[in-house]
Structures are given as structure tokens and as C-alpha cells.
Amino acid sequence: MNINQLTASKIKEIRIKNGLTAEAVAQALQISRGSYSQLENGHVEITINRVQLLSEIFNVPLGEIIPSTTTYHQSYNNNNGGVNGNHNSTNTLNNFFADKENMSKFAEIIKEALTAKK
Numbered sequence: 018m019n020i021n022q023l024t025a026s027k028i029k030e031i032r033i034k035n036g037l038t039a040e041a042v043a044q045a046l047q048i049s050r051g052s053y054s055q056l057e058n059g060h061v062e063i064t065i066n067r068v069q070l071l072s073e074i075f076n077v078p079l080g081e082i083i084p085s086t087t088t089y090h091q092s093y094n095n096n097n098g099g100v101n102g103n104h105n106s107t108n109t110l111n112n113f114f115a116d117k118e119n120m121s122k123f124a125e126i127i128k129e130a131l132t133a134k135k
Contacts, residue, residue, distance in 0.1 A: 023084040024068065025059035031075050031082065032057070045074045080127045 032042055043053035059108045072079045
């Protein structure tokens with residue numbers, strides 16, 4: 018299971034835990050129910066921007082949505098993060114986690130999010 022699938026699974030778990038329907042989350046993201054279903058089932062790459070929006074919708078820190086890197090052991094599949102061989106340059110989670118510089122930046126974002134006062 019790759020980081021995208023793990024994140025998709027976590028998104029579904031959080032949505033259900035919060036008692037939200039997939040339709041409600043899709044509307045909040047301003048996408049179709051079908052597109053959201055594809056995202057939640059790990060069939061499309063999840064962008065960092067989309068993870069940030071979901072964090073706001075679910076009212077949870079980013080770190081709660083994105084799985085811990087200690088439980089993720091296959092961060093990059095050498096296809097530029099594309100789905101079904103789709104080699105796009107979109108800022109996806111697979112691409113993001115494959116870049117060590119991004120990981121440093123991400124660690125700072127998570128640190129700030131976890132220490133921010135609500």
C-alpha cells in the first residue's frame with residue numbers, strides 16, 4: 018500500500034468518525050461525489066492542497082490525515098507519482114514524500130500545526 022492509499026484510507030476513517038457523508042465532503046471540496054469517491058478509495062493522487070482543505074473540513078491537524086512515515090515503507094514507485102502510469106508533475110503525496118527537501122519543510126509545517134493554539 019502506498020502513501021496515497023494510506024492517506025485515502027485515513028481520510029475515509031476520519032470522515033466516518035466525524036459523521037460526515039461522502040457527499041457532504043465532496044460538496045465542501047467543490048468536487049463531484051464520484052471524484053471524491055475516487056480520492057477516498059485511493060484511485061487518484063491526493064494533492065497537498067487537497068489534504069490541507071480536508072484538514073480544515075475535518076477540523077484536524079494535517080498530521081492526523083497523513084500517515085506517519087514510520088509506518089510507510091514504500092514512499093516512491095518511480096513513476097513520478099502517477100496513477101496507472103500517468104506521469105504527471107502534479108504535487109502529489111508520492112512525489113512530495115520522495116523529496117527529502119519537502120520532508121524537511123513538511124516536518125516544520127506539522128510541528129507548527131501541532132503546537133498551534135486553537
